[in-house]
Amino acid sequence: MKDMKIKKIPYGLANDERVVKPNPEDIYIKCDILEGLPKPNRDNWLYEIELLSQVLPKNVRVLQVGSMDGTRILKLLKARPDLVLTGIEIEAPLVKLSKNKLEQAGLKADFIQGDITNPPNMPKFDYIICLNNTLGCIPDEDKAINGMKKLGNNIIISVYAERFNNALAKEYFKAIGLEIKNIENNIIVMKDFTKVKRYTREEVKSWNCKIIETPIGYFCINLTSTFSWT
Numbered sequence: 001m002k003d004m005k006i007k008k009i010p011y012g013l014a015n016d017e018r019v020v021k022p023n024p025e026d027i028y029i030k031c032d033i034l035e036g037l038p039k040p041n042r043d044n045w046l047y048e049i050e051l052l053s054q055v056l057p058k059n060v061r062v063l064q065v066g067s068m069d070g071t072r073i074l075k076l077l078k079a080r081p082d083l084v085l086t087g088i089e090i091e092a093p094l095v096k097l098s099k100n101k102l103e104q105a106g107l108k109a110d111f112i113q114g115d116i117t118n119p120p121n122m123p124k125f126d127y128i129i130c131l132n133n134t135l136g137c138i139p140d141e142d143k144a145i146n147g148m149k150k151l152g153n154n155i156i157i158s159v160y161a162e163r164f165n166n167a168l169a170k171e172y173f174k175a176i177g178l179e180i181k182n183i184e185n186n187i188i189v190m191k192d193f194t195k196v197k198r199y200t201r202e203e204v205k206s207w208n209c210k211i212i213e214t215p216i217g218y219f220c221i222n223l224t225s226t227f228s229w230t
């Protein structure tokens with residue numbers, strides 16, 4: 001017994017049914033750590049901030065869907081201190097991190113734990129923003145859009161599209177700790193994680209909104225109440 005070497009067994013043995021799935025918080029948090037991302041994703045993230053800073057009117061109340069650990073809201077508040085920002089985020093640990101992050105920076109924003117596909121009752125916001133292909137991470141798009149419409153009349157959605165090609169997708173998801181299993185009909189299926197959708201210009205056009213091209217996708221402004229999601 002004394003000389004017996006104990007072999008270190010990695011999690012998720014090939015012949016074992018158990019699979020150690022990545023923790024959503026650990027994965028999502030990497031989406032906003034720009035230094036670790038491929039340049040087109042980094043540029044896209046910064047472009048979204050730049051556009052929002054230009055298009056949002058003064059002093060409006062804005063809700064960010066999928067506010068993660070508050071990095072984006074912090075950055076936006078630094079660029080536009082007049083905005084009144086709230087984040088809704090499904091993962092409770094990320095909500096806690098957001099609150100701490102803003103407090104440490106001495107800035108003010110609200111963070112709510114909730115699911116945009118079944119949002120809590122809240123007073124309406126002037127703008128709803130859903131950035132960085134967050135919509136593509138939510139399995140029930142229709143419900144997510146309807147949830148946004150319940151919470152505000154002006155909706156801004158930024159998605160990844162054709163320029164987020166397979167090679168870039170592979171590089172990006174690797175950078176945030178995921179491995180692609182396959183890509184079919186613009187649905188990127190991850191190993192042990194949720195699927196992510198990428199969009200086409202045609203699809204985005206059907207949303208009845210003003211489209212601005214971003215480095216790797218489209219920024220859609222004002223999905224109005226006449227917008228129908230089919």
Ligand SMILES: C[S@@+](CC[C@H](N)C(=O)[O-])C[C@H]1O[C@@H](n2cnc3c(N)ncnc32)[C@H](O)[C@@H]1O
Nearest residue numbers: 028031066067068072089090115116131132134
């Ligand atoms: C791609 S990340 C957002 C990236 C980043 N916050 C940004 O602004 O670029 C997607 C975020 O949406 C959150 N999320 C996913 N489904 C959600 C839902 N149904 N309701 C609210 N948040 C959701 C995830 O937990 C994750 O933090």
